[in-house]
Amino acid sequence: MEMYGPYLELMKRDDGNIYIIPSGASHGFVKPxxxxxxxxxxxRDVLRELDYPxxxxxxxxxxxxxxxxxxxxxxxxxANTIGFTALTHDWRFFALSNQxxxxxxxxNDGGVMVDLETLDVNVYGNKPETERWLKxxxxxxxxxxxxQEAFTQNYxxxxxxxxxxxxxGFFDYRWQVGQALDTLYQDExxxxxxxAFPVVFEEGIKDQYLDPVGFAASPGMGITAGTxxxxxxxxxxxxxxxxxxxxxxxxxxxxxxxxxxxxEDDGRYYRTEEQIVETRNTEFRDEFGFSYFExxxxxxxxxYADGNAVEPPKQPEVATMMYDEGDKExxxxxxxxxxxxxxxxPDERPWFPAWDTPIETGTPAQLYEQQLDDLMKRKYPEIIFxxxxxxxxxxxxxxxxxxxxxxxxxxxxxxxxxxxxxxIAEKSAEAAE
Amino acid sequence: xxxxxxxxxxxxxxxxxxxxxxxxxxxxxxxxxxxxxTVPFVIWVFIFKYxxxxxxxxxxxxxxxxxxxxxxxxxxxxxxxxxFTDDRFLGVLRNTLAQSLINLVLGFVTAITLAVxxxxxxxxxxxxxVQTISYLPHFLSWVVAAALVSSVLSIEGIxxxxxTSLGLIDKExxxxxxxxxxxxxxxxxxxxxxxxxxxxxxxxxxxxSMIDQEQYxxxxxxxxxxxxxxxxxxxxxxxxxxxxxxxxxxxxILEAGFEPQYLLGNGQNVEYSENIDVFVIKYGISMxxxxxxxxAGMFKTVISFIFLIAANSLSKKMGQxxxx
Numbered sequence: 106m107e108m109y110g111p112y113l114e115l116m117k118r119d120d121g122n123i124y125i126i127p128s129g130a131s132h133g134f135v136k137p138x139x140x141x142x143x144x145x146x147x148x149r150d151v152l153r154e155l156d157y158p159x160x161x162x163x164x165x166x167x168x169x170x171x172x173x174x175x176x177x178x179x180x181x182x183x184a185n186t187i188g189f190t191a192l193t194h195d196w197r198f199f200a201l202s203n204q205x206x207x208x209x210x211x212x213n214d215g216g217v218m219v220d221l222e223t224l225d226v227n228v229y230g231n232k233p234e235t236e237r238w239l240k241x242x243x244x245x246x247x248x249x250x251x252x253q254e255a256f257t258q259n260y261x262x263x264x265x266x267x268x269x270x271x272x273x274g275f276f277d278y279r280w281q282v283g284q285a286l287d288t289l290y291q292d293e294x295x296x297x298x299x300x301a302f303p304v305v306f307e308e309g310i311k312d313q314y315l316d317p318v319g320f321a322a323s324p325g326m327g328i329t330a331g332t333x334x335x336x337x338x339x340x341x342x343x344x345x346x347x348x349x350x351x352x353x354x355x356x357x358x359x360x361x362x363x364x365x366x367x368x369e370d371d372g373r374y375y376r377t378e379e380q381i382v383e384t385r386n387t388e389f390r391d392e393f394g395f396s397y398f399e400x401x402x403x404x405x406x407x408x409y410a411d412g413n414a415v416e417p418p419k420q421p422e423v424a425t426m427m428y429d430e431g432d433k434e435x436x437x438x439x440x441x442x443x444x445x446x447x448x449x450x451p452d453e454r455p456w457f458p459a460w461d462t463p464i465e466t467g468t469p470a471q472l473y474e475q476q477l478d479d480l481m482k483r484k485y486p487e488i489i490f491x492x493x494x495x496x497x498x499x500x501x502x503x504x505x506x507x508x509x510x511x512x513x514x515x516x517x518x519x520x521x522x523x524x525x526x527x528x529i530a531e532k533s534a535e536a537a538e
Numbered sequence: 539x540x541x542x543x544x545x546x547x548x549x550x551x552x553x554x555x556x557x558x559x560x561x562x563x564x565x566x567x568x569x570x571x572x573x574x575x576t577v578p579f580v581i582w583v584f585i586f587k588y589x590x591x592x593x594x595x596x597x598x599x600x601x602x603x604x605x606x607x608x609x610x611x612x613x614x615x616x617x618x619x620x621x622f623t624d625d626r627f628l629g630v631l632r633n634t635l636a637q638s639l640i641n642l643v644l645g646f647v648t649a650i651t652l653a654v655x656x657x658x659x660x661x662x663x664x665x666x667x668v669q670t671i672s673y674l675p676h677f678l679s680w681v682v683a684a685a686l687v688s689s690v691l692s693i694e695g696i697x698x699x700x701x702t703s704l705g706l707i708d709k710e711x712x713x714x715x716x717x718x719x720x721x722x723x724x725x726x727x728x729x730x731x732x733x734x735x736x737x738x739x740x741x742x743x744x745x746x747s748m749i750d751q752e753q754y755x756x757x758x759x760x761x762x763x764x765x766x767x768x769x770x771x772x773x774x775x776x777x778x779x780x781x782x783x784x785x786x787x788x789x790x791i792l793e794a795g796f797e798p799q800y801l802l803g804n805g806q807n808v809e810y811s812e813n814i815d816v817f818v819i820k821y822g823i824s825m826x827x828x829x830x831x832x833x834a835g836m837f838k839t840v841i842s843f844i845f846l847i848a849a850n851s852l853s854k855k856m857g858q859x860x861x862x
Contacts, residue, residue: 193805254693257714257804262688466826467600475825479626482805486715 138424144301188250215460295431455530653742672736680797
């Protein structure tokens, strides 16, 4: 239970009981070597051809896309180049609607912006940030750079499109587009891979694409009350065993010194080149048991008490050795050591992620979520595909409908949760002192 | 066995029996073998069709799965009011009816036509091949079928390719992205027809095979052409089957289907694709609002009932005989 120690209070629901054992817990922030969260991706081929530009603002980003697409209307001599595509299918619509938050320098807190100082919670669907984002997309569409199928393609079609190499750029979270990017990474050609940038509205805004240390209480396990008491105890014992640092090390590092990892004199863990190759091999992972236990909950992340990273690829000693020739070329071109070096460190946000707030069934706040989802899915395509001259009228129409939604109730629910989490964090900080 | 045949025989003699409670008991006794045979089915219907009606009580509660019946909060007609006052629900209802009617008409016309055409084929091998190919899509899951439909209709799909090369359209059209009435018939209707026409034709083919061959021979001798034989023998011969199916399908008028609308629907065509079932998933089940889903289901059942009775009595009035 040590692993969940700092979070015990957060796991409790209003009645003081713990209903779900969350899937994992973070201990300390480690900047990953490769981006795991959201970013503005551009195909490496494009970057190389345009002499390695580094987009900082939204305008920079789309200028790069425009420059390349105009010069190369077709890719690989057949298929038409798609300037910018978007993932909008079903529940993944947030991959298009979260951007105003990111562009304004907020992390992935879902549908709200939480002020760092005042802790004020605001929805942003009706804010100038959203207008600015949609206006940009509307312009991008008018310039012929926006994928016409962005709102009709499903998740698989979207992944296939990115894997095909026709897409110049897109915004997405690494874990969501992983299948496509991994496929591209595994082939010989390293120019068809994508590289991500932390783009913001204007220079001077500090980007917050990397997740702050947070604790999501909702994905996790509950044990059915129908299980016999004896079995319940056994299940808890098992989970307790898995949650021990010792066991976690066995799962993530493999646990056999000299075979799956090495230890420096000062206690730092690392892997030799052969070990890296071996532990990456799917067959070996299956045989050794990595694949079996890897995502078996509970799972720690961050740092162990001895300062080593929980996941080997996040240990700098391992990460830098994992880069291939192509990676190195681009790292060198941008003068960086790791791909996340371009991204800012996350500020401390004890409430993160705000989207983890439980929302009660049958409340206006819950209705708001569904109604907003419907409204955005209906109106965003209309606004983006419209003639630029009609943008203002359509935006006003959308705003009119948005104002009719019970968003204030929603803000209030999130507000309460944010304040509660901050309070708990402050208390435990005091206790530590 | 002997008792059964006795009972069967006696049913045809009931006309002469005495009336009233006494006569009823007597008839029951005579037909007891038949009555016993129906018992399992009555029990089955009761358990699976009548007991669940009890669940309708959920529509008047703010149902929470963990609580027992007596602990539920009663909210009266709240969920019905939510349904009927939501602006979108009217649109959703309109879509459901339109999609359903188009499916009904298209489904009937195409299946009957296909059955008649297959029946007219004299080459047995060709006949079987046509039949097999036409009913195969019925066994495809809608998930697969919808993926096929969306790739056919995509910007680089075969429909756009054909139309542009024929010069019928100048620029590719994103068919699934253009909201409009044409979604009902043009996409949904055609997709449903493609998927089900062969399957639906099977029952009509069976009906055709029941028609007495002598009628055709007699008509041939009298000099009736092929078209005349279809119009005056085949189609009238299928009439009773057509009417039974029509009445049953009218009862399902609010069941426009769920999967194709859900899978082919997107933000751009939502105003034409969303029907009651999709609405119920979004605002009922996926929000754990089971009460709302029940209310919508109840509404559908009541409407179906009205349509079924209306169609049945209409058909009786027109002298075609009804279901019951």
